[in-house]
Amino acid sequence: MGGLQKKKYESGSATNYISRNKARKKLSLSLADFRRLCILKGIYPHEPKHKKKVNKGSTAPRTFYLLKDIRFLLHEPIVGKFREYKIFVRKLRKAYGKAEWSGVQRMKENKPAYKLDHIIKERYPTFIDAVRDVDDALSMCFLFSTFARTGKCHVQTIQLCRRLGVEWMNYIITSRSLRKVFLSIKGIYYQAEVLGQTITWIIPYQFAHDHPTDVDYRVMATFTELYTTLLGFVNFRLYQTLNLVYPPKLDGQGEFSLKSECEEDYALESESYSEKLAALSASLARTVPSVEDEEAELDHFPAEGEDLEKMETREKMELEQNKQKKLFEGLKFFLNREVPRESLAFVIRCFGGEVSWDKSLCIGSTYDETDETITHHIVDRPTIDKQYINRYYIQPQWVYDCVNGKILLPVEEYFLGVTLPPHLSPFVEESEGDYVPPEKLKLLALQKGEKPQAEEDEEEEEEEEDDEDDEEEDDQSEDEDEAEDEASLAEMEEKRAQGKSLSVKVTPGKVKPENRMRTEQEEKAEEKRLAIMMMKKREKYLYDKIMFGKKRHVREANKLAAKRKAHDDANKPDKKKKKKKC
Amino acid sequence: MRIDLILQPDSHIQAPKNVLAFQQPNAKKQRRISERAAKLAAMGVLPRREKLLQLRSAAAASGLSVKEHPVANNNPDRAFYDLWSAGTPETADPYYLEQTKKKLVKRPDRLNEKPSVLPAVEVIAPGGSYNPDFFSHQDLLREAHEVELKKQKAEEKLARQLNICFISLNKHTFKEQVEGLIEEEEIEPQEPEGDTEDTVMGPTATQEKKTEKQRKKEKAQRIKDLQRKVERQVIDKQQQLFQLRSISASVKKQEQRTEMRQAQRKVQQEAQKSMPRRLGRLKFQTPDLDVQLSDELASSLRSLKPEGSILKDRFKSLQKRNIIEPRERARFNRKYKLKYSEKRAFREIE
Numbered sequence: 001m002g003g004l005q006k007k008k009y010e011s012g013s014a015t016n017y018i019s020r021n022k023a024r025k026k027l028s029l030s031l032a033d034f035r036r037l038c039i040l041k042g043i044y045p046h047e048p049k050h051k052k053k054v055n056k057g058s059t060a061p062r063t064f065y066l067l068k069d070i071r072f073l074l075h076e077p078i079v080g081k082f083r084e085y086k087i088f089v090r091k092l093r094k095a096y097g098k099a100e101w102s103g104v105q106r107m108k109e110n111k112p113a114y115k116l117d118h119i120i121k122e123r124y125p126t127f128i129d130a131v132r133d134v135d136d137a138l139s140m141c142f143l144f145s146t147f148a149r150t151g152k153c154h155v156q157t158i159q160l161c162r163r164l165g166v167e168w169m170n171y172i173i174t175s176r177s178l179r180k181v182f183l184s185i186k187g188i189y190y191q192a193e194v195l196g197q198t199i200t201w202i203i204p205y206q207f208a209h210d211h212p213t214d215v216d217y218r219v220m221a222t223f224t225e226l227y228t229t230l231l232g233f234v235n236f237r238l239y240q241t242l243n244l245v246y247p248p249k250l251d252g253q254g255e256f257s258l259k260s261e262c263e264e265d266y267a268l269e270s271e272s273y274s275e276k277l278a279a280l281s282a283s284l285a286r287t288v289p290s291v292e293d294e295e296a297e298l299d300h301f302p303a304e305g306e307d308l309e310k311m312e313t314r315e316k317m318e319l320e321q322n323k324q325k326k327l328f329e330g331l332k333f334f335l336n337r338e339v340p341r342e343s344l345a346f347v348i349r350c351f352g353g354e355v356s357w358d359k360s361l362c363i364g365s366t367y368d369e370t371d372e373t374i375t376h377h378i379v380d381r382p383t384i385d386k387q388y389i390n391r392y393y394i395q396p397q398w399v400y401d402c403v404n405g406k407i408l409l410p411v412e413e414y415f416l417g418v419t420l421p422p423h424l425s426p427f428v429e430e431s432e433g434d435y436v437p438p439e440k441l442k443l444l445a446l447q448k449g450e451k452p453q454a455e456e457d458e459e460e461e462e463e464e465e466d467d468e469d470d471e472e473e474d475d476q477s478e479d480e481d482e483a484e485d486e487a488s489l490a491e492m493e494e495k496r497a498q499g500k501s502l503s504v505k506v507t508p509g510k511v512k513p514e515n516r517m518r519t520e521q522e523e524k525a526e527e528k529r530l531a532i533m534m535m536k537k538r539e540k541y542l543y544d545k546i547m548f549g550k551k552r553h554v555r556e557a558n559k560l561a562a563k564r565k566a567h568d569d570a571n572k573p574d575k576k577k578k579k580k581k582c
Numbered sequence: 583m584r585i586d587l588i589l590q591p592d593s594h595i596q597a598p599k600n601v602l603a604f605q606q607p608n609a610k611k612q613r614r615i616s617e618r619a620a621k622l623a624a625m626g627v628l629p630r631r632e633k634l635l636q637l638r639s640a641a642a643a644s645g646l647s648v649k650e651h652p653v654a655n656n657n658p659d660r661a662f663y664d665l666w667s668a669g670t671p672e673t674a675d676p677y678y679l680e681q682t683k684k685k686l687v688k689r690p691d692r693l694n695e696k697p698s699v700l701p702a703v704e705v706i707a708p709g710g711s712y713n714p715d716f717f718s719h720q721d722l723l724r725e726a727h728e729v730e731l732k733k734q735k736a737e738e739k740l741a742r743q744l745n746i747c748f749i750s751l752n753k754h755t756f757k758e759q760v761e762g763l764i765e766e767e768e769i770e771p772q773e774p775e776g777d778t779e780d781t782v783m784g785p786t787a788t789q790e791k792k793t794e795k796q797r798k799k800e801k802a803q804r805i806k807d808l809q810r811k812v813e814r815q816v817i818d819k820q821q822q823l824f825q826l827r828s829i830s831a832s833v834k835k836q837e838q839r840t841e842m843r844q845a846q847r848k849v850q851q852e853a854q855k856s857m858p859r860r861l862g863r864l865k866f867q868t869p870d871l872d873v874q875l876s877d878e879l880a881s882s883l884r885s886l887k888p889e890g891s892i893l894k895d896r897f898k899s900l901q902k903r904n905i906i907e908p909r910e911r912a913r914f915n916r917k918y919k920l921k922y923s924e925k926r927a928f929r930e931i932e
Contacts (some may be wrong), residue, residue, distance in 0.1 A: 035906075038906075039906070042693060043698045045861045045862070046861075046908055047859040047861055049859055062862070063861055063907050066692075068690065069690075069693065072689070072690060072693075075687040077686075109647075109651065111652075111654075112652065113652040113654045114652075115653075115655060116655060118686060120665060121665055122686065126666065127596060127666045133702075135702050135703050136702040136703070139703055139896060143892050143896060154656055156656045156658050157656045160657070182705065183711060183713075184705075184710045184711055185706075185710055185872055185873075185888060185889040186710065186888065186889060186892060186895065189703075189705050189894050200703045201703060202892060204888070205886070205888045207689065207888060209888065209891055211891070212891050212894045214910075214911070215897045216909065219897075219906060220893070223900070229724060232660070233662055233664075233665045233666075235662070236662040236663065236664060237664060237665075237666060240664065240857070247661075338884050340883065380883055380884040381884070395883070396883050399792070420882075422711065422713050422715040422716070423711045423714070424711070425705070425706075425710075425711055425718075426710035428708050437718070445880070472630045493823060560717055563717075564716070564717070567716065
């Protein structure tokens with residue numbers, strides 16, 4: 001019977017997986033080369049469901065790859081390039097050893113290199129696939145561009161990353177696609193909407209940081225290699241969609257205004273152009289000169305499958321977005337030395353504003369501090385010596401909060417020396433019943449319109465400031481009807497307390513117009529109450545339990561709001577003292 | 583000289599010439615070649631040698647190198663083109679591409695799926711803002727605090743486990759010291775009862791052959807047992823009719839239990855999708871939460887001290903998304919111990 005029996009581990013999952021060392025030997029590559037190849041091609045190790053079967057009975061932790069993936073790798077042309085490079089290194093070392101300097105020179109000139117274009121085309125067959133994967137690439141590129149150019153990783157890579165980062169930022173500025181910014185303790189998070197895809201990336205702060213030792217730099221360098229290639233192609237295509245020249249050139253007008261006498265002070269001749277681009281203060285040249293025509297009012301027809309309501313909401317959203325894109329239009333900013341110049345320049349220009357800085361700070365400043373038409377001067381110091389009259393001196397958080405709130409916030413809270421309101425995260429979507437910080441409530445109120453503010457202004461004269469603040473907060477969290485009633489009741493109570501006679505008289509009755517919607521709602525509520533009363537004891541018990549669970553959120557939110565109020569009340573005397581001092 | 587004059591031929595008939603000496607076997611071919619070369623040169627087409635020579639001289643004159651060096655991938659001035667344009671250079675016939683070994687192998691669709699559902703860049707919680715709201719900052723601090731508590735508990739557990747051994751030893755030392763000193767009734771060792779030994783028969787003891795009677799008896803017994811069983815089964819089946827309620831109740835309970843287990847398993851599977859898989863020898867270590875204590879919070883953007891490194895964050899994110907496996911630095915282990923020996927010169931000094 002020998003030979004016809006089925007042996008263990010000869011078919012099934014045991015033959016579908018291959019361990020890392022076996023895969024490496026199959027490809028005849030060194031471990032570093034194998035890892036590089038896997039990263040470039042996008043081959044990831046798999047965790048098999050039944051490790052014992054795949055590992056042929058042992059449970060030793062091993063890294064497994066799918067056998068079909070490794071077989072696919074065998075057809076890759078750059079595997080040959082890796083082997084060539086290995087041989088090149090060997091020959092070079094021999095030539096060095098034998099002191100054949102002409103040979104060394106010749107070989108260095110003919111160093112084998114590989115291109116990753118076909119890999120990018122294979123991994124991202126359409127442009128939209130590439131755009132979806134670009135946020136990882138962006139974070140990595142911006143991270144590498146902040147590295148010091150000591151030579152630990154190729155200086156060329158750092159330069160390429162910087163160039164690609166600047167190109168991307170210029171594209172976002174020209175297309176006005178930035179939506180959210182968040183300053184965190186790690187770095188600055190940006191979110192933009194490009195071709196319908198939401199892209200989030202993080203940029204580290206420009207301060208020097210020491211590098212952690214437990215990070216594998218070779219792996220990160222390989223990722224960067226792949227991502228720089230991807231980002232380059234994506235940039236090219238994006239620039240094409242906007243009819244911009246690639247590699248980017250400054251617009252003729254902008255270039256002229258940027259030409260200053262002492263260009264050599266900033267950068268070498270070869271680098272001055274790229275530095276001017278990096279300054280982000282001028283617009284880019286277009287291939288097709290754009291004609292500024294008025295936006296014709298198109299007849300809006302509902303798209304397929306959309307009813308009138310959805311179309312209207314979509315239109316509304318588009319209008320809001322267009323309004324948001326022009327947030328800083330017409331405003332002129334000046335950045336002081338101590339604020340993060342690049343980040344602020346990027347954000348301000350993304351929303352249509354003009355920005356400049358001191359000439360000695362960086363190349364590309366368009367106007368001076370003494371310019372009369374500057375509307376906002378961004379400072380981060382406690383005080384400033386020279387103050388011009390017709391401009392606001394504000395802290396940088398105002399810009400970011402305006403972007404997140406999509407409106408121009410009142411400048412008073414961001415003056416120099418004032419305790420700033422907290423910088424809220426725009427990436428948090430609060431569902432109903434969750435705790436909403438009062439600053440966010442204020443922001444929402446401001447967004448809805450000036451109405452809640454106007455109501456309170458009238459009562460400011462009579463009451464103290466403290467009570468007014470409380471009432472503001474209270475009123476905003478209740479329904480509008482109740483707010484009106486309470487306001488009127490408060491007035492009446494106040495009058496009684498002051499000893500005035502109430503102006504209540506018996507007047508002929510007025511016919512109140514019946515609010516049909518209101519009556520319907522009341523009827524429904526009544527029916528619900530009746531149904532609840534008619535439930536059996538057991539069912540009522542269950543119902544109570546369910547409602548208890550549902551209202552937990554609301555209860556917690558109320559608790560937190562009460563805590564916050566207590567905290568504010570405790571701090572109010574301190575605030576008052578501070579105000580009196582200033 | 584006169585001798586030369588004498589030796590000159592005095593016949594007016596010339597010596598016959600050796601035609602073979604003048605013959606060239608491929609004269610026609612050579613003539614044709616030279617004519618063709620002349621014709622091509624007149625048109626402007628040069629043979630390869632001449633072309634290369636001209637190129638080399640032109641390159642030497644302008645100072646460029648002739649060979650095209652492969653451009654490195656990370657050259658900062660490298661050019662990009664439209665990769666996804668419809669007019670690709672490789673739009674030749676697929677058969678032609680296959681025969682000339684220029685066709686690239688198709689990438690399997692399985693490789694286009696992402697290995698994890700987590701997003702590439704995870705935004706930090708709102709408490710991580712540089713100027714956070716009080717409650718969100720407290721939430722973040724609480725999370726960090728819980729992580730620390732867990733670590734502390736694990737350490738304490740370990741210490742407790744180690745202590746227990748020592749505690750138990752302590753208990754027994756007293757007994758050990760006291761053994762033999764206390765006068766108690768001597769606990770007599772139990773004697774094995776001699777009676778039982780005799781009656782217990784070894785398994786391979788002499789067993790007589792079973793008699794016919796015994797066999798018949800056993801068979802009858804067996805048949806009776808079987809019959810009883812069958813009867814019992816019939817009765818059980820009938821009785822099950824009356825037990826329907828309890829049966830249905832137990833079945834319902836079982837179903838409920840299986841449903842609960844199924845739901846739990848599904849929830850676990852969904853949770854597993856977002857967890858990092860175990861891909862190698864090392865387990866994934868969750869990175870520490872980046873949080874600044876209340877007294878470390880910056881009052882302005884200028885005085886902000888950034889916390890955490892983005893390089894580490896990206897590295898950990900790649901590991902979390904199952905793109906690379908967690909690895910530690912490779913150690914260098916020597917196979918043979920190093921031998922140190924003093925140079926003779928130094929030995930002589932002492």
